[in-house]
Amino acid sequence: MYGKRILLGITGGIAAYKIAYLIRSLKRQEAEVKCIMTPASSSFISPLVVSTLSKNEVAIEFWDKASGTWNNHVEYAEWADIFIIAPATMNTIGKMANGLCDNLLLATYFSMKGKTIVAPAMDLDMYKHPSFLRNIDTLIHDGVAIIPAEDGELASGLEGQGRMAEPDHIETHLNEYFKRSAPKLDKKICITAGPTQEAIDPVRYISNHSSGKMGFSVAKAALLRGYEVELICGPTKEQLFHPKLRRTDVKTAEEMLDAVQRCWQKCDLGIFSAAVADFKPAKTSKTKLKKENTDEFIELVQNPDILKWASFHRENKQKVVGFALETNNEQENALLKLKRKNLDLIVLNSTQDKGATFGGEMNKVTIFDKEGLVIDLKLQNKFEIAIKLIDTIEKLDA
């Protein structure tokens, strides 16, 4: 489930209370979860519970009066890898099958490009009703997957088939779906991430504010696309585990270059998001420098340019993507780097943009290619940006 974007639609049935367990379990497995509720469902489970567990705001209406936000069904549909509607009432299923679109959840369903899965929940007579069975046939024909209701005691007190599948059964279906749909790529990416540290003496160093979040987000997005990833990172607190990930931890720019050189020939693509220190002290003192007997200046020498090395030592098929972190004359500087370093794409981010670049979860970037393509991405989560970056790179091959 790691990094999967699961959109959960909750409709008005008693089984809605079980959804809390499903959300919790999906979050434990590091899926991203957003929820859309029908107005009726909030009588069965509180939106506060749903938003607290999913760690995201819950959308109920198109227009959220309290926050003044417009909940865009198309954005939800584009965001989701999968839309799971659980519990799905007879009413919602009927509307889905017949093109009725009178709430946010339904509008999102009709906008979905990815898969929708439905877990019905209702009383046993409704579950057998010809009208319900007709609607289910229509949904299957429309490409919707159905997780059949289970047998047992129903809220009405009757016994029979109609209980929503248990959350762990729903999870099994989700896991199977993701396993079946996992891309089987045979491509390898080299990604650099985080800062480098250049020692002045055993206790001091030159570095920068990079946290590694941007590079790790790129690695995560690439893994989800099925790439094998060589992640070479400077000192960072970020964590990532995946069978197709090989992580190499380094400290200095020299070490980072060495690690890139070791894997580069085996890679189809390089994405260089590390904030490499351009300079290092000419000498590293073996002992701690003392104020009294240290010169006023520390002599610096240039570090190797890792990105440039990779770009100028590539086979034709290898694509090279750089980042540019600028404080001023942003576009001009980024385009110069694109040209001088002979890149396929450059991703510009600027310290002028509030809430972007170093440290946080968000970034705002513009992607340029050498043919003049410009893609402006608004301020958004680094992972979202990483997905759009991989999309853009894949279009270079198309």
Ligand code: PMT
């Ligand atoms: O890690 P985060 O906190 O999430 O922050 C993300 C980020 C701001 C660090 C990231 O988005 C970013 O902009 N990374 C590149 C930072 C940088 O060093 O930019 P630059 O303009 O100085 O370098 C241009 C390119 O050359 C970069 O791809 C860089 O990795 C590469 N480079 C630079 C110098 C050098 N010696 N070797 C290199 O490979």
